[in-house]
Amino acid sequence: MDTIVIGGGQAGLAAARTLLDAGLTPLLLEAGEQATGSWPRYYDSLTLFSPARYSALPGMAFGGDGDRYPHRDEVVAYLARYARDLGRRDAEIRTGARVTAVQADGQGFAVHLADGTTLSAPSVIAASGSFTNPHLPALDGQASFTGQILHAADYQNTAPYAGQRVVVVGAGNSAVQIAYELAEHTSVTLATRAPIRFVDQRPLGKDLHFWFTVTGFNRFPAHLVSNPPGVPVLDEGSYRQALRDGRLNRRPMFTRFDGDQIVWADGSREHVDAVVLATGYRPSLDYLDELGALDDSGYPRHVRGRSTTHAGLGFLGLEWQRTPTSNTLRGVGRDARYLARKLKTHLGTRHSRAGV
Template structure:
């Protein structure tokens, strides 16, 4: 076992949240290390479906201190985000930040002075502060559907969807009412018969009201900084649309129906009792925080969600979380908002680090 105790902050996760945390720590005069389980520090972006474009213009899709390249009003493609994050990681490395890829964290423990972070290869790191920034893509939320064990068709989550080619000519039910559900359903409808199954009607939000992207209005009105504590139950966001998705529903290219009640062999059973054959049920039902490495720490609730206040652990001083939905405001888990949260979190954690340095005589 290799033991290392040389960093101020261990950042777990090398995606957009982890990179933003490392930059904030560096700017605060701290020495972070970033641990990324994958082969490159680009988070989950390489694994999203092929056609994904960011719902936010490039001018608002940048991390701190590095503008997103290209036209500021365009909507970047998934692969452009991957390239941007890789460039951001290289810049951090040039500035002296150590980024370890292939470094999967298995366990985090704590005593009164420090955290012990264990990796799958046996390496152990010690530090007075830890930031959990592993996102949620690897932990898709898969609600149980009655009869799913005997379903003769294909049941998959959107995390496993890449492109429509394998589904040509098939009967597909997409479950969900968010951006990804509607975008995937519209894409599949070009080559398949698609129904969007939702508990409530799909809510849409105009992408460019009065000729400006909605994120411009989020910024000037202050909506992006609306404190999460003012919202008792953070809402599911509406689908951003310039009109094409609403048109697909109006014209029946994508059929919207109330949520199915169960699966039965080759069929889905609808709320009105009707039945029909389905080849594929695709669940666009979101994700949950991927924090299993904290199970032994006592920092999570019974659902596996972090106990925190605006990203600061309420059980372990020195532990922070980054990239959670509605962590501090509506933008918290996005490229446009995670940088602000990272600066806030590092500012709060720095006081613990300062006290530790005084005790150590630094």
């Protein structure tokens, strides 16, 4: 094999396809039972914020009505089809293959699996995403809280919270979508550190992603942005209407927990049954700890997805890796093509130096 790809979600699948297109031989390793990444574990009602026509990986259209917003299960089915197509193209995909460590071995990299197997390859792409590493901020007094604290990664549907008092922490798309559906069955508040920023989902009758495409925003170079902004909430109007009519409310972030209560910024106290933390994720790359390819915060040392510590090591699916869409279905393919080209050049140079 030329390249070991770690992770069988959207980034890993795009990597395998673009490596094949570049004439390289990939081996894709997926820890789960199928190469569909984290999508099967997202909450039940999740829908994409981009229409199907803008949500495809390289070489395979999403299919169906291009203007619809695909549901979670449609994405899972699409990724499964994509993996099967890769198999027909002679890309090897191994499921149940959890990577525990990557080491430099003098010839490239040694990739160690949980079952004791060690594989070697001259290049590696870390495309394992971040869903398995949810960010859980430390909140004052949370050890004393007698209610439930969970991350959005562990939220599935409204059933367990019917009739309860719930606070959702976060101001992004997932936080608002979860709070909106909870509001139909329970009393819910969005707790945020700043007001929620909304953007019209269909300005001038066209989905926002149409305008992103025609204006070139999808390709805007991330290295030109010193402090990337947070993602605003896309809304066709229903979320803002829910806030206006009181079905959903937003308050400044609470200051601490106290027993079965939270203490709001104005000093008032309130009993709360559950707190859902829609506070994002961090790259899931602990298998690179021994390699020295990460900084002290666990983030990869890279420039546009190419490791600055190890030639032949690449990253895929990171937020703002090369563009604002690098960690999305619609954008990861561009980064994958770029990385495949760079790795092909690296491997060609390496073979030339070895006299191959």
